[in-house]
Amino acid sequence: MKFDKKYSVLLLLFSLALSMLSCKNDDDSLFSNENTTNSLAIVKMLEVRSGINKVLVKAVVDDPNVSEMMISWGDDANALSIPVDARNGADTIQQTITNLEERIYIFRAVNLDAQGNSSKEITAGAEVFGSEFQANIANRSLTSSTLLDTNLDVSFSATDLSSGIINTEIIYQNTQGETIELSIDPKRNSLNIPDYLGESPFKFRSLYVPTPTALDTIYTAYTETSFEPIPEIIFVTDDANDDEQINWLRDQGFYVSTYYNSSFDTSAQSDIDMLNDADLIIIGRSGSSGDFAGAQKTAWNSLTTPLILNSQWMARSNRLNWFDHASNPVEYAPGNDDVVNVKVNSPNDAVFTNVTLSGDNTLPWLQTPNNLLYINKTSNGEVLADSAPGEADNDDGGSVLFVRFSAETEFYDGAGESAAGPRTYFGFGIDFDGSSIYFPITAEAKEVYLQEILRLID
Numbered sequence: 433m434k435f436d437k438k439y440s441v442l443l444l445l446f447s448l449a450l451s452m453l454s455c456k457n458d459d460d461s462l463f464s465n466e467n468t469t470n471s472l473a474i475v476k477m478l479e480v481r482s483g484i485n486k487v488l489v490k491a492v493v494d495d496p497n498v499s500e501m502m503i504s505w506g507d508d509a510n511a512l513s514i515p516v517d518a519r520n521g522a523d524t525i526q527q528t529i530t531n532l533e534e535r536i537y538i539f540r541a542v543n544l545d546a547q548g549n550s551s552k553e554i555t556a557g558a559e560v561f562g563s564e565f566q567a568n569i570a571n572r573s574l575t576s577s578t579l580l581d582t583n584l585d586v587s588f589s590a591t592d593l594s595s596g597i598i599n600t601e602i603i604y605q606n607t608q609g610e611t612i613e614l615s616i617d618p619k620r621n622s623l624n625i626p627d628y629l630g631e632s633p634f635k636f637r638s639l640y641v642p643t644p645t646a647l648d649t650i651y652t653a654y655t656e657t658s659f660e661p662i663p664e665i666i667f668v669t670d671d672a673n674d675d676e677q678i679n680w681l682r683d684q685g686f687y688v689s690t691y692y693n694s695s696f697d698t699s700a701q702s703d704i705d706m707l708n709d710a711d712l713i714i715i716g717r718s719g720s721s722g723d724f725a726g727a728q729k730t731a732w733n734s735l736t737t738p739l740i741l742n743s744q745w746m747a748r749s750n751r752l753n754w755f756d757h758a759s760n761p762v763e764y765a766p767g768n769d770d771v772v773n774v775k776v777n778s779p780n781d782a783v784f785t786n787v788t789l790s791g792d793n794t795l796p797w798l799q800t801p802n803n804l805l806y807i808n809k810t811s812n813g814e815v816l817a818d819s820a821p822g823e824a825d826n827d828d829g830g831s832v833l834f835v836r837f838s839a840e841t842e843f844y845d846g847a848g849e850s851a852a853g854p855r856t857y858f859g860f861g862i863d864f865d866g867s868s869i870y871f872p873i874t875a876e877a878k879e880v881y882l883q884e885i886l887r888l889i890d
Contacts, residue, residue, distance in 0.1 A: 480558040483647030494522035534562030571652040584628035605632035673868040674716035697727035717861035717870040721745035738888035756809035765801035772798035774817040783883035799872040804831035
């Protein structure tokens with residue numbers, strides 16, 4: 433901090449001055465040499481503790497002949513007489529001196545008897561602190577925070593222990609609605625709070641003492657903030673082939689855990705509760721589509737959490753039954769870097785805000801090779817994007833790529849199936865030539881995908 437260097441120099445000068453004062457002879461005394469007597473004992477102990485514009489003087493006098501102790505500082509105008517009575521044993525004196533400026537002081541103490549005779553002088557020093565010190569201390573700053581459900585991890589900036597910081601106080605509200613106070617030692621930079629109530633006030637301030645024996649603890653102003661839980665996505669996958677997308681999601685700031693159950697229709701209620709408590713479920717490309725047919729279809733469609741489906745194979749009528757198409761998706765592998773463009777049917781939708789559509793509302797979407805799903809009956813969902821005419825060697829286009837379904841809306845006429853919560857089909861991926869290519873979409877499509885994820889989470 434800014435004051436450290438200055439105060440270090442002052443303390444050095446103070447030490448030198450105190451050393452000189454401690455070695456002075458009787459002729460240097462503030463009091464007349466004529467009245468100094470060797471028979472009158474000096475102040476036995478003198479200690480000065482500093483505070484904010486004040487000091488506390490502590491002294492012990494054990495000479496029964498002493499009637500007062502005189503303390504002086506600065507020029508002769510700054511002096512204080514303190515009555516002493518050591519006739520029945522040592523007298524311990526404590527005296528606060530206030531209205532002092534912020535600087536280093538040398539305090540001089542002598543004993544006096546009733547005849548005005550004085551003892552030899554004893555000295556002690558202290559540094560008084562004030563507005564300058566207070567102006568230069570700072571609260572610790574938060575460097576990171578992570579809130580998962582009610583579990584809050586916070587990290588603070590490292591501290592300079594020589595600054596005088598002794599603690600940081602924290603006040604937060606727990607999940608029971610109680611106000612909790614705790615503290616973090618300046619040597620620690622991280623703290624875990626397991627019961628933080630999301631979006632409630634979180635306040636903290638730092639405590640300083642200028643010196644180890646200082647009278648006053650100085651507090652910074654409170655810093656107040658709050659934290660929202662990191663959106664939790666459960667990604668349904670059975671192998672590492674979806675890792676590219678999972679890592680991309682984590683890079684966007686989402687908390688992503690994985691789950692897979694090939695017999696979901698018989699899953700424990702705890703699994704269903706876990707999935708329904710998530711902010712979003714994404715069913716990736718890697719799972720076997722057969723694990724989403726029959727009774728499992730109904731179990732997956734019964735989840736209330738918003739859900740995104742990537743797999744063209746699972747979306748078919750003989751699997752999750754989102755679209756009227758039972759045969760295999762079409763493989764498009766042109767053997768070059770061809771990109772499949774989509775026709776955006778709802779260009780004013782907010783998810784397209786950050787991308788630039790061409791004049792005919794098309795957008796680069798799929799990298800190749802890829803699978804394309806063409807459907808028979810019209811979807812009852814909102815088809816936001818499908819392959820543009822002439823794309824992927826198809827004059828008509830129309831491969832569904834981005835479709836939204838509202839809860840309780842039949843997927844297509846005659847499907848006999850609907851979802852208990854919001855659904856989005858965002859299809860991509862292919863197994864080709866021995867490789868699993870499960871996140872082959874353009875930067876533009878990724879931006880739209882991200883915005884759709886955020887929309888569903890909100």
